[in-house]
Amino acid sequence: MHILSAKHLPILLSVIFICLVFTVRGQNSISGTVRDDKGETLPGVTVFLSGTKAITAADNNGKFSLKNVAPGSYTLTARFVGFQTFTLAITIAKDVTVNIKLQPSVSSLSEVKITAYSEEYYQKFRQYFLGTTLNAEKCTILNKEALHFHFDKASNTLTVTADDFLEIENKALGYKIKYLLQSFRLNEEEKLLAYQGQSVFEDLKAETPKEAxxxxxxxxxxxxxxxxxxxxxxxxxxxxxxxxxxxxxxxxxxxxxxxxxxxxxxxxxxxxxxxxxxxxxxxxxxxxxxxxxxxxxxxxxxxxxxxxxxxxxxxxxxxxxxxxxxxxxxxxxxxxxxxxxxxxxxxxxxxxxxxxxxxxxxxxxxxxxxxxx
Structure with missing residues (x-):
């Protein structure tokens, strides 16, 4: 399959997914409880602010807390296997309580079959998702097996989904990124790339002062x-x-x-x-x-x-x-x-x-x- 140069591809940047918006002002913490649709608490749910370093897990009682949050607008995200991803757009400047209700997943990504050319599609995904800079060359997707590929010959469209966080080690910038991929669509014929998801960052530990x-x-x-x-x-x-x-x-x-x-x-x-x-x-x-x-x-x-x-x-x-x-x-x-x-x-x-x-x-x-x- 012919691969167009990236210069021919406009990028549809998709960063914030908004389900609901509310605004509060004051201090800097977000806390609450995670429950399922039946009202039962859910321990172990991953809760984070997309695009930041703020991440935590709900305790045995389903309670979570994110502290020392700088004032501003964020996307609060909750992820748990077997449930739909919860997202909430919030502008915060004081302590706020958010009670999260997770809905069961309506379908399983495992139903999407990986084609015989999955490695080819993975390399294409990597090129357009990570980019083609020198920094991209120093990035590793640690769990590429979490990716699922579907190529529609009729529309010449590659769709990529993931059944878990993608874990990306960026040895160029010194980050480990967990990226919750919600959608990825590449159509080289129409010259269109669009992807959407939430990310959370962790600083890597430099081995030497020079690396830092x-x-x-x-x-x-x-x-x-x-x-x-x-x-x-x-x-x-x-x-x-x-x-x-x-x-x-x-x-x-x-x-x-x-x-x-x-x-x-x-x-x-x-x-x-x-x-x-x-x-x-x-x-x-x-x-x-x-x-x-x-x-x-x-x-x-x-x-x-x-x-x-x-x-x-x-x-x-x-x-x-x-x-x-x-x-x-x-x-x-x-x-x-x-x-x-x-x-x-x-x-x-x-x-x-x-x-x-x-x-x-x-x-x-x-x-x-x-x-x-």
């Missing part, structure tokens, strides 16, 4: 110019200070429109951050723009990215020398508005299509929400 220093440097490089760094910059209104220049793309664009020779034409006048954000409250803002955005990040240009020969480049009719030198990305809105919090996380899932430099980095280059805050 390398991890620190790699984390900062991965963070600078990432989609989350950009959204935090938009949220704070510090685009220019943080090294960003953002332009409206004048011609009509849709996901994949910069592929296969198609070109775009950005406006030469940069946008201001306040024109992109509408304040909801102290913690959350709307990010919206009717047209796609051309984003230039002028500070970092990792050598590995430069050596791809523009592997994630974008094409335009306007001369390049009209714009600052740097990393070029395209963001396309798939819904009228997305909600962004101060961490740079947003909803609804799959609401942004990302092309260019920001699409280069995937799970292998992801830092926890605590990073940079």
């Amino acid at each position: 220093k390398t991890w620190k440097q790699n984390r900062e490089i991965a963070y600078q110019g990432s989609i989350y760094h950009f959204l935090r910059s938009v949220y704070k209104g510090t685009l220019q200070k943080d090294g960003y220049a953002v332009y409206t793309i004048l011609n009509k664009t849709v996901p994949g429109s910069t592929d296969d020779g198609a070109q775009m034409r950005p406006d030469r006048k940069p946008l201001k951050a306040d024109s992109l954000m509408k304040v909801i409250d102290a913690d959350v803002k709307y990010f919206n723009h009717k047209q796609s955005l051309f984003v230039v990040y002028t500070i970092y240009e990792p050598e590995a990215y430069s050596n791809t020969g523009g592997g994630y480049d974008v094409k335009m009719t306007t001369k390049w020398n009209t714009f600052p030198k740097g990393q070029y990305s395209v963001l396309s809105f798939l819904v009228p508005e997305i909600v962004v919090d101060k961490h740079g996380y947003y909803s609804p899932p799959g609401s942004l299509a990302v092309e260019g430099r920001m699409a280069w980095e995937q799970i292998a280059d992801l830092n926890p929400m605590e990073y940079g805050n």
Whole structure:
């Protein structure tokens, strides 16, 4: 099967899965009890805040507690074998109690048969899920046997699911990541990649001071110019200070429109951050723009990215020398508005299509929400 270069693939980033939202303000702990649909307590349930280092397990009485949580917006997730994953979007600034009810699973992932070409599909999944950066080369999925693959020949679509947390050892950034994969869909013919899930991070222990220093440097490089760094910059209104220049793309664009020779034409006048954000409250803002955005990040240009020969480049009719030198990305809105919090996380899932430099980095280059805050 022909594998398209990643430069031809816009990424539908799906980070926050929202079932219900409520807001509280004050201190910093989340506690509660986990029960099943019959009201019986469930010990041993894994409870965590997606994208962070905060994780715990319910005790013998089904009680859990996450302490020292920084104020902000999170996705509270509960996972237990045999039950549907529970997710709850929450903005927190004080102690709060959340009582969780888990519903039995309605189907078993074991019914999905792994095809004869599972290793081929695994390598494809790894490429698009972890990314193709140097950091991705230093990542290991420790339990790839948890993955299930289904390839639909009629639609040329690869679907991947998992019956447990994926455990990923990232020896480039110094993290062990547990990723609860909810969905993964790759259609190279339509040039579409979309995946969704929740992650929790654990710091690895460096074997030497040199390794610790390398991890620190790699984390900062991965963070600078990432989609989350950009959204935090938009949220704070510090685009220019943080090294960003953002332009409206004048011609009509849709996901994949910069592929296969198609070109775009950005406006030469940069946008201001306040024109992109509408304040909801102290913690959350709307990010919206009717047209796609051309984003230039002028500070970092990792050598590995430069050596791809523009592997994630974008094409335009306007001369390049009209714009600052740097990393070029395209963001396309798939819904009228997305909600962004101060961490740079947003909803609804799959609401942004990302092309260019920001699409280069995937799970292998992801830092926890605590990073940079």
